[in-house]
Amino acid sequence: PQEIVSGESEEESNGVNLMEFSxxxxxxxxxxxxxxxxxxxxxxxxxxxxxxxxxxxLTHAVLLQKDYKVNKDKVKQLMRDIGKEIYQLxxxxxxxxxSSTIDHVTRCKNLVKLNLSGCHVTSLRLSKMLSxxxxxxxxxxxxxxxxxASQLSSECKATLSRVSELKQTLYTPSYGVVPCCxxxxxxxxxxxxxDRSREGFMLSGQLMVGESNVPHYQNxxxxxxxxxxxxxxxxxxxxxxxxxSDRTPENLHAFLISAPGSFAETGATKNLxxxxxxxxxxxALQLPKAWINxxxxxxxxxxxxxxxxxxxxxxxxxxxxIQRVINGGKDLKSLTSLNLSGCVHCLAPESLFRKAEDDIDxxxxxxxxxxCCNLRHLNLSAAHHHSSESIGxxxxxxxxxxxxxxxxxxxxxxxxxVAANVEKPPTAxxxxxxxxxRKVRIGIQTYPRNLADQANQKIESSVFWALMGSLRxxxxxxxxxxxxxxAMPRNEPAIRNSLxxxxxxxxxxxxxxxxxxxxxxxxxxxxAQLPNILTGSGLINIGLQCQHLRTLSxxxxxxxxxxxxxxxxxxxxxxxxxxxxxxxxxxxxxxxAQFFQALSHCSSLQRLCIVSRSGTLQSDAxxxxxxxxLEVIMCHMFMGExxxxxxxxxxxxxxxxxxxxxxxxxVIFPLLHEDLTEVIRDVPMRxxxxxxxxxxxxxxxxxxxxx
Numbered sequence: 036p037q038e039i040v041s042g043e044s045e046e047e048s049n050g051v052n053l054m055e056f057s058x059x060x061x062x063x064x065x066x067x068x069x070x071x072x073x074x075x076x077x078x079x080x081x082x083x084x085x086x087x088x089x090x091x092x093l094t095h096a097v098l099l100q101k102d103y104k105v106n107k108d109k110v111k112q113l114m115r116d117i118g119k120e121i122y123q124l125x126x127x128x129x130x131x132x133x134s135s136t137i138d139h140v141t142r143c144k145n146l147v148k149l150n151l152s153g154c155h156v157t158s159l160r161l162s163k164m165l166s167x168x169x170x171x172x173x174x175x176x177x178x179x180x181x182x183x184a185s186q187l188s189s190e191c192k193a194t195l196s197r198v199s200e201l202k203q204t205l206y207t208p209s210y211g212v213v214p215c216c217x218x219x220x221x222x223x224x225x226x227x228x229x230d231r232s233r234e235g236f237m238l239s240g241q242l243m244v245g246e247s248n249v250p251h252y253q254n255x256x257x258x259x260x261x262x263x264x265x266x267x268x269x270x271x272x273x274x275x276x277x278x279x280s281d282r283t284p285e286n287l288h289a290f291l292i293s294a295p296g297s298f299a300e301t302g303a304t305k306n307l308x309x310x311x312x313x314x315x316x317x318x319a320l321q322l323p324k325a326w327i328n329x330x331x332x333x334x335x336x337x338x339x340x341x342x343x344x345x346x347x348x349x350x351x352x353x354x355x356x357i358q359r360v361i362n363g364g365k366d367l368k369s370l371t372s373l374n375l376s377g378c379v380h381c382l383a384p385e386s387l388f389r390k391a392e393d394d395i396d397x398x399x400x401x402x403x404x405x406x407c408c409n410l411r412h413l414n415l416s417a418a419h420h421h422s423s424e425s426i427g428x429x430x431x432x433x434x435x436x437x438x439x440x441x442x443x444x445x446x447x448x449x450x451x452x453v454a455a456n457v458e459k460p461p462t463a464x465x466x467x468x469x470x471x472x473r474k475v476r477i478g479i480q481t482y483p484r485n486l487a488d489q490a491n492q493k494i495e496s497s498v499f500w501a502l503m504g505s506l507r508x509x510x511x512x513x514x515x516x517x518x519x520x521x522a523m524p525r526n527e528p529a530i531r532n533s534l535x536x537x538x539x540x541x542x543x544x545x546x547x548x549x550x551x552x553x554x555x556x557x558x559x560x561x562x563a564q565l566p567n568i569l570t571g572s573g574l575i576n577i578g579l580q581c582q583h584l585r586t587l588s589x590x591x592x593x594x595x596x597x598x599x600x601x602x603x604x605x606x607x608x609x610x611x612x613x614x615x616x617x618x619x620x621x622x623x624x625x626x627x628a629q630f631f632q633a634l635s636h637c638s639s640l641q642r643l644c645i646v647s648r649s650g651t652l653q654s655d656a657x658x659x660x661x662x663x664x665l666e667v668i669m670c671h672m673f674m675g676e677x678x679x680x681x682x683x684x685x686x687x688x689x690x691x692x693x694x695x696x697x698x699x700x701x702v703i704f705p706l707l708h709e710d711l712t713e714v715i716r717d718v719p720m721r722x723x724x725x726x727x728x729x730x731x732x733x734x735x736x737x738x739x740x741x742x
Contacts, residue, residue, distance in 0.1 A: 070099070074116050091120065094117045095122050096123035098125045107135070114139040115139075119143070121145070122148070124140065124148070124149050128720075128721035132154065137160050137161075144170075149175070152175045152177060155179075156176060174195075175223075177205075178207060184214070196215060198219070204224075207228060210275075213250045226260065229526070250278050257291075259289070262295065269298055284315075287317070290320060291736075292322055297325060311336065317338050317339065353383050354383075373413050377417035383395060409439050413440060413442070414735075416513060416515045424453050430445075431502040432501070441508065443733065444513035452498055452499075508556055510556055511558065514543075515561060515563040517537050519536075523727070523729065540564070541567060548568070555580065555583075557581040558586065559584075560584060564590065569593065578606070596623065601630070608636055624674075625650065634664070646729075647675065648707070651674065651676065652674055652703075670688060670700075685701050700719060
């Protein structure tokens with residue numbers, strides 16, 4: 036016994052004591068701990084940590100965004116302890132905090148940057164808070180119904196006059212605080228105004244009485260506007276643009292407007308674009324498709340060192356892209372982000388007599404790859420990019436030269452091997468109709484679940500396998516069917532019918548999914564409308580190999596009448612220890628005990644969204660899952676269950692877990708119910724935009740658009 040004791044003492048003496056590390060190493064470790072934990076908990080453990088936790092490198096910038104455990108009392112104590120040391124405060128998306136929480140921000144007298152997007156702030160509270168923040172230069176707020184600029188005090192307006200960066204999300208027709216910001220250099224506008232009020236009245240895009248003051252754009256360098264669907268948003272953004280059309284700022288270098296659907300060009304916008312062509316040189320550009328289609332605008336605009344282009348949903352041909360944007364192969368090493376989503380002819384020399392399904396011109400893609408060799412974000416989704424049979428000219432082979440890519444979005448039909456499609460006759464699985472209802476029983480090829488066995492079969496020789504092997508540092512990957520549309524579009528009833536997948540995509544399935552497992556640093560993965568998924572075996576490989584995976588979105592994989600990959604998905608989830616966001620969209624999905632038991636292995640999971648036409652759920656299994664996974668703060672399920680079942684389950688979850696999880700947001704509702712859009716409008720914008728609504732997010736915005 037004495038020998039054992041002495042051995043244990045010797046082992047303890049040789050152990051590593053965390054406090055013996057240098058201050059630099061400890062500060063680096065502490066930087067991964069939420070600021071609220073550092074100040075309110077960790078610093079009380081010992082004298083050394085008490086000093087380090089208050090180091091300026093840790094308190095200079097406070098990030099409460101996605102700190103779902105923070106509450107009003109913690110914010111109050113945090114501001115009381117280190118308020119004077121905070122120069123940057125990010126509370127974006129803290130929708131669960133009461134509006135009175137904002138009162139404590141007044142303690143941060145030295146604030147330079149403040150982000151309150153998604154927080155409840157009234158005009159009076161905003162006025163009181165800003166009156167004390169004389170050093171503020173960057174501000175992000177929401178403008179909600181009832182906002183009244185006349186309630187802003189002179190001290191508040193004085194602070195706003197010094198603000199150079201403003202991000203404003205509008206839920207009502209208003210200029211917000213823009214007219215007060217006379218020194219603006221960066222203006223980001225998010226238009227989320229609904230066309231109808233809750234009572235069903237049509238809203239007008241005219242600004243409220245007393246808001247006739249015009250914005251001050253003379254120092255503007257960046258103008259960005261993102262519009263949600265709806266004509267009111269278009270009416271209001273035109274009022275913001277009217278001033279720009281009168282006098283274009285000389286220092287403007289980024290002009291970006293993201294508008295879904297049709298946003299017609301007017302005389303005022305044409306004057307604006309003509310003025311920009313004459314007077315400015317741009318580094319970033321995004322315009323509504325109607326402003327580019329059929330016009331010679333691009334050949335007149337001048338660019339300096341462009342870092343972001345978005346021609347999403349434009350009919351721009353590859354010939355025009357090369358000639359007018361890349362100037363016939365001009366060196367564009369400065370370009371880091373390119374969005375060609377829905378640009379169906381962007382890899383073809385011309386679009387006049389071309390069908391969307393025709394083969395691409397590989398020389399155009401090659402020119403793009405050579406000229407823009409430093410691309411980090413590339414979106415080619417929502418189009419048919421079919422490669423020809425020419426050896427060495429496949430889209431995947433050309434993209435493999437882009438060694439700096441961090442995020443990539445591709446259509447499913449673009450990754451298939453041409454030779455395989457030409458030589459291989461359709462299999463029984465290819466001929467299965469993509470419809471609902473009862474299916475003919477067919478034989479299913481068994482796929483091995485071991486990665487090495489699959490590699491020995493065929494995939495190591497495929498162009499997609501080679502592409503995944505060459506992009507080892509890719510963090511975000513989206514493979515989306517060119518005809519895929521989510522069952523949950525924005526501001527509309529749920530879609531009941533989906534278009535069939537592209538013929539070229541029919542062979543894409545388990546082996547291609549297995550190839551993705553080579554991406555060791557993958558953090559976000561989206562797979563939608565892969566018709567040849569037979570078992571989902573490739574998902575297991577991803578779960579085993581991609582240990583950094585945080586976001587997973589799967590939609591309409593395999594046969595539509597049955598969830599053929601359920602067993603593989605459950606095996607995959609057991610290995611996803613870092614997974615935080617999971618979105619599943621699949622008809623007939625059964626969210627039962629086995630599924631939630633597997634999902635409970637995802638100990639870091641925070642947000643879950645399931646969209647399933649005719650899908651079912653087990654209430655007891657959901658409750659047990661919520662009890663086991665303590666980090667989950669969002670549960671959205673849009674299934675085929677009755678309204679009564681959905682409401683009862685939603686109430687049970689809220690009643691059982693809301694007290695311990697202040698940020699808890701639960702929406703359980705029948706997918707095809709007529710009131711779905713009314714329910715959706717109450718979902719916090721952070722969840723709605725990031726996970727609940729399906730969309731391609733690669734190169735959606737310029738990198739580092741906001742701090």
